[in-house]
């Protein structure tokens with residue numbers, strides 16, 4: 426009897442030991458998966474590499490204009506270029522919306538190729554730096570995309586539309602814009618382009634907006650350009666949006682671009698839609714502001730496969746069908762909307778705005794060189810202009 430019990434206990438303890446071993450095995454596998462996943466996750470926080478042109482004067486931080494940003498993931502680099510002679514000051518923002526890669530890439534090509542003779546240029550390629558550390562939920566977006574440059578492969582980040590919830594949380598049910606009191610949906614509270622003019626003691630996004638507006642004021646910026654993209658079906662694409670102050674300058678630039686066979690729509694900033702760069706920079710500072718939009722299939726609702734290739738080539742079969750059916754406002758054919766072409770549009774339009782400004786201010790011109798235009802970028806590819 427005693428021997429029987431001990432045999433049963435023996436079998437039971439064997440089963441328990443087997444369960445323990447299996448549990449330990451599962452824990453080891455789970456720990457290994459966690460380590461692998463956390464390496465991938467932590468890589469999202471590492472800073473991106475930029476290779477500024479030899480014309481670079483200094484690299485600054487946005488926190489210089491709002492010290493409370495120091496040490497936060499909203500602090501971001503400002504690449505400053507100063508010519509040998511004085512002249513006007515230009516500010517260029519990419520990455521206000523990190524899921525609009527042509528804006529960020531146009532700023533990157535600018536900072537890696539610019540030659541400056543007179544005046545000053547401030548370039549912020551990742552205006553919403555926190556948004557580059559995440560992607561938008563339910564979009565299936567890739568975290569990165571890569572380009573093969575002459576000296577090797579470069580990987581660039583593809584982010585979300587707004588600041589990371591890890592950095593600013595929770596969202597209110599309704600976002601009240603400061604100071605207008607305009608009401609928007611709660612998640613817009615993390616959208617930098619709904620936060621201007623911002624406030625020093627506000628949310629992280631409002632502090633970022635405040636810092637950019639302070640930079641414009643303190644550095645006496647004359648022209649400021651915010652580079653964006655939008656879904657191909659959105660009416661405002663391949664467009665320059667401007668404040669009343671920039672209407673004439675932008676109209677002349679659009680006309681000049683037309684002569685260069687590049688069509689741009691001219692849109693006026695609505696006076697009662699608050700928080701946007703082209704409205705608030707113009708209302709709160711002396712700057713002449715512009716916002717530019719290109720057409721980005723990976724943001725579109727009609728798109729099929731959401732991939733790295735769609736970011737770079739911009740070819741989507743569903744947009745091709747929409748194009749053939751004549752439902753698009755732009756020409757969308759087999760060539761798609763390539764990243765090179767979209768970056769080219771931004772840079773050619775930027776050159777056109779600076780050229781018109783210089784014609785209007787012959788005594789104080791901003792003389793820039795080294796910037797590839799639409800023709801060069803589409804012929805050679807954006808990868809040829811990255812160091």
Ligand SMILES: [Zn+2]
Pocket residue numbers: 521522525653654655
């Ligand atoms: Zn945008």
